[in-house]
Amino acid sequence: MAEGFASAAERAAFIARLPKAELHLHIEGSLEPELMFGLAQRNGVAIPFASVEEVREAYAFSNLQDFLDIYYQGMRVLLTEQDFYELTAAYLARARGDNVRHVEIFFDPQGHTERGVSFSTVIAGITRALDEAREQHGLTSKLILCFLRHLSEADAEATLDAALPFVERIDGVGLDSSEVGHPPSKFERVFARARSLGLKLVAHAGEEGPPAYVEEALDLLKVDRIDHGNRSLEDPALVRRLAEAGVCLTVCPLSNLKLCVVDDMAAHPLRRMLEAGLAATVNSDDPSYFGGYVNANYQAVADALDLSRAELVALARNSFTGSFLEQNERDRHLAAIDAYA
Numbered sequence: 305m306a307e308g309f310a311s312a313a314e315r316a317a318f319i320a321r322l323p324k325a326e327l328h329l330h331i332e333g334s335l336e337p338e339l340m341f342g343l344a345q346r347n348g349v350a351i352p353f354a355s356v357e358e359v360r361e362a363y364a365f366s367n368l369q370d371f372l373d374i375y376y377q378g379m380r381v382l383l384t385e386q387d388f389y390e391l392t393a394a395y396l397a398r399a400r401g402d403n404v405r406h407v408e409i410f411f412d413p414q415g416h417t418e419r420g421v422s423f424s425t426v427i428a429g430i431t432r433a434l435d436e437a438r439e440q441h442g443l444t445s446k447l448i449l450c451f452l453r454h455l456s457e458a459d460a461e462a463t464l465d466a467a468l469p470f471v472e473r474i475d476g477v478g479l480d481s482s483e484v485g486h487p488p489s490k491f492e493r494v495f496a497r498a499r500s501l502g503l504k505l506v507a508h509a510g511e512e513g514p515p516a517y518v519e520e521a522l523d524l525l526k527v528d529r530i531d532h533g534n535r536s537l538e539d540p541a542l543v544r545r546l547a548e549a550g551v552c553l554t555v556c557p558l559s560n561l562k563l564c565v566v567d568d569m570a571a572h573p574l575r576r577m578l579e580a581g582l583a584a585t586v587n588s589d590d591p592s593y594f595g596g597y598v599n600a601n602y603q604a605v606a607d608a609l610d611l612s613r614a615e616l617v618a619l620a621r622n623s624f625t626g627s628f629l630e631q632n633e634r635d636r637h638l639a640a641i642d643a644y645a
């Protein structure tokens with residue numbers, strides 16, 4: 305047992321009550337099978353599953369694309385403002401239950417607008433739930449619009465145009481979907497425009513793609529954070545650069561296992577990242593599809609790697625220092641972690 309914990313149960317209780325932020329969460333990836341069924345029925349959308357159990361059985365993936373195919377199919381049940389509200393409210397309730405104090409949520413507007421759902425419908429439903437959580441529970445949030453990298457840069461530009469009337473509600477842009485063959489360089493111009501609008505910038509890189517994609521995200525897109533970043537470890541010079549610049553990595557242990565980015569949780573690189581001085585964090589990515597929300601991710605990787613109290617505290621601290629919260633807000637959360645630990 306790692307230093308400081310008498311048992312696995314004691315570590316689980318420590319994780320459960322540790323204040324944390326979640327920085328890598330696709331709201332469409334929090335669609336639980338029960339809600340998928342309910343919305344399919346309410347909206348008259350056909351889904352190729354007979355039961356909730358059948359849906360869960362379909363969640364066996366051998367790579368990112370396997371997952372994406374089912375993820376885009378799942379989101380087809382989301383049609384109305386109320387649907388997006390219920391989706392987001394359900395995630396926020398789970399996050400609160402995990403003692404998450406701040407969330408930075410991705411959404412994929414192109415997955416909806418291409419089906420005829422308007423940008424305003426999507427953003428109205430999501431922000432209604434975010435505002436409610438802030439007012440009722442003090443759970444703060446930022447919203448990050450992701451461009452689908454398997455589509456063209458022109459499509460991303462059109463999506464940024466569609467976002468302009470709502471830019472006050474959007475804190476940043478990101479890049480997700482099929483990574484290999486769609487390098488960050490493909491989106492250099494649209495990221496430059498987002499930057500000129502004052503938006504924060506993030507990108508998925510080094511999940512399946514090579515370390516060079518992480519470098520491109522830094523050099524060409526000028527991102528503030530790297531989502532995943534696992535394959536950075538293959539390049540010692542890149543590791544040194546990320547560590548020296550304090551670039552936050554939003555790591556997703558259960559996602560990595562489910563998408564075969566790691567073969568075994570015991571081989572997960574999280575401790576190696578911390579030992580290399582990287583600002584790694586723990587996140588759930590698509591919790592409904594990958595088998596757990598943020599505490600389940602901390603739990604799975606902490607058990608497999610026998611993480612210590614100090615390592616868990618470092619991960620939680622990194623989640624706030626890597627967030628887009630204002631400095632005084634970050635300091636308030638860091639003080640809460642110090643008081644708890």
Ligand code: HPA
Pocket residue numbers: 330333368375480481482508511559589590
């Ligand atoms: O883990 C992911 N990687 C890339 N695209 C995604 N879209 C949702 N989740 C993911």
Ligand SMILES: [Zn+2]
Pocket residue numbers: 328330480508531589
């Ligand atoms: Zn992701």
